[in-house]
Amino acid sequence: MPGDGPLARVPAVAVFAVVVVVFAAGVIVGGPVGAVLLGLLAVGVAGLLAATWPRLGTGERMLRVLVLVVLVAIAVGLVLR
Numbered sequence: 001m002p003g004d005g006p007l008a009r010v011p012a013v014a015v016f017a018v019v020v021v022v023f024a025a026g027v028i029v030g031g032p033v034g035a036v037l038l039g040l041l042a043v044g045v046a047g048l049l050a051a052t053w054p055r056l057g058t059g060e061r062m063l064r065v066l067v068l069v070v071l072v073a074i075a076v077g078l079v080l081r
Helices: 012-029 031-055 058-080
Strands: none
Touching: 012 031, 012 058, 031 058
């Protein structure tokens, strides 16, 4: 979804790479540190979801909420393990 905000000039590939690296590091490190990394990703996803909510259709909203729920569930699982 194109925009004109501060993230509009950041290449999508770079954002994807950062997300993949942080997610992988969180899962590999595990424990509380990994949960914090995944929690930071979850906060970012929640922020983007809140910012784009009015422009999203119902299906897009549900998919993004599902991604957020799965991310939080994995973070909680890392803490409880």
